[in-house]
Amino acid sequence: MPEKITVSVADDALDRIDDVVTAxxxxxxxxxxxxxxxxxxxxxxxxTQLQALGAVTGVAAVEPQRTVQLPPPESDVQ
Incomplete structure (x- = not known):
């Protein structure tokens, strides 16, 4: 099952971000x-692809996206 990810582009590759996207x-x-x-x-x-994606030229990091859920306003959590 696919996992949501965030990829950080290396500073020296920002001007080539479209090439990084293609790769x-x-x-x-x-x-x-x-x-x-x-x-x-x-x-x-x-x-299974995350390690290979992290090795793409211009990629600084590949991280799974984290989600945070707050309790509803009427809950007893303080």
């Missing part, structure tokens, strides 16, 4: 958003 897609990542000013690419990939 990630070639490695099996389904790209959803490219946040050019931040150097961040979001999407999903199989967990």
């Amino acid at each position: 990630l897609e070639g490695g099996g990542m389904r790209v959803e958003h490219v946040l050019r000013p931040l150097g961040v690419i979001t999407g999903s990939a199989e967990d």
Whole structure:
């Protein structure tokens, strides 16, 4: 099952972010958003592909996306 991931682009590859996106897609990542000013690419990939995606030229890090859920306002959690 695909896992949501966030890819950080290396500072020296920011001017080539479209090439990094193409390489990630070639490695099996389904790209959803490219946040050019931040150097961040979001999407999903199989967990078996994460190591290979991290080895793509221009990639600084590949991390699973974390979700946080707050309790509803009417809950007893304080």
